[in-house]
Structures are given as C-alpha cells and as structure tokens.
Amino acid sequence: MHRAVFEPFVLSLKGATLVRQWRDDSVAKVGGKIFCLLDCDPGEIWLKVSDMSFALMTEMDGIRPAPYFARAGWVAISHFSPLTDAEIRVYIGAAHGLVAQKLSRKQRQALGLDEPAGDAGQGRIA
Numbered sequence: 001m002h003r004a005v006f007e008p009f010v011l012s013l014k015g016a017t018l019v020r021q022w023r024d025d026s027v028a029k030v031g032g033k034i035f036c037l038l039d040c041d042p043g044e045i046w047l048k049v050s051d052m053s054f055a056l057m058t059e060m061d062g063i064r065p066a067p068y069f070a071r072a073g074w075v076a077i078s079h080f081s082p083l084t085d086a087e088i089r090v091y092i093g094a095a096h097g098l099v100a101q102k103l104s105r106k107q108r109q110a111l112g113l114d115e116p117a118g119d120a121g122q123g124r125i126a
Contacts, residue, residue, distance in 0.1 A: 035100075043078075
C-alpha cells in the first residue's frame with residue numbers, strides 16, 4: 001500500500017491523527033497512541049493485531065513480527081504479502097479499535113468513539 005492510499009484511509013478513521021516520525025514514516029495514532037504505521041513507501045505496514053491474528057499472520061509469506069513492536073502483538077505486512085489492500089484496510093480498522101479500547105472512557109468520549117454514559121441507548125431504535 002502506498003502512502004497516497006494509506007494516509008487518507010487512516011485519517012478517515014474516527015479520532016485518528018497522522019504524523020511523520022522517525023525516518024519519515026507515516027505514523028497513525030488514536031488518542032496519542034500508535035495503532036499502525038507505514039514504514040517507507042511502499043514499504044511495510046506495521047499494525048497491532050489480536051493474539052490469534054498474530055499467530056496466524058506471522059505464518060504467512062510476507063508477514064513477520066514487527067521489529068521492536070512484536071512483544072506488544074504487532075505484525076509487519078510487506079507489499080509482497082498475499083493480503084489485498086481491502087484486507088489490509090480491515091486489519092488497520094481493527095488495529096484502531098484495539099488501541100482505542102485501551103484509552104480511558106474520557107479520552108474515547110472526547111474523540112467521539114464512545115457515547116457519554118447518560119446517552120447510551122436511551123430513546124434510540126436500532
């Protein structure tokens with residue numbers, strides 16, 4: 001995935017911000033916490049995944065434990081992996097959710113990720 005695709009997609013996620021950091025990597029954050037990054041262009045996409053996804057994905061060609069981040073459940077997906085851009089977008093969205101759920105309720109509400117406690121489900125039809 002190229003930077004021109006990665007950056008707009010990341011910024012479409014609620015509460016996400018983007019900074020250029022380290023070696024000009026595109027680093028995506030929610031609530032100040034990193035949930036994914038693009039290492040070079042078109043390099044690897046590093047992102048947080050569930051424990052099960054980590055075990056399964058690191059068995060695939062073109063996906064490895066992310067250097068420095070692997071102990072926290074991160075993978076590095078190269079552009080040679082069998083994953084499509086659509087599948088990578090799903091994983092980026094999941095990474096956003098995994099990191100956002102670790103934020104405090106106050107942070108999530110400020111970012112529009114949670115409804116205020118008093119509004120939860122009151123008077124709404126699903």
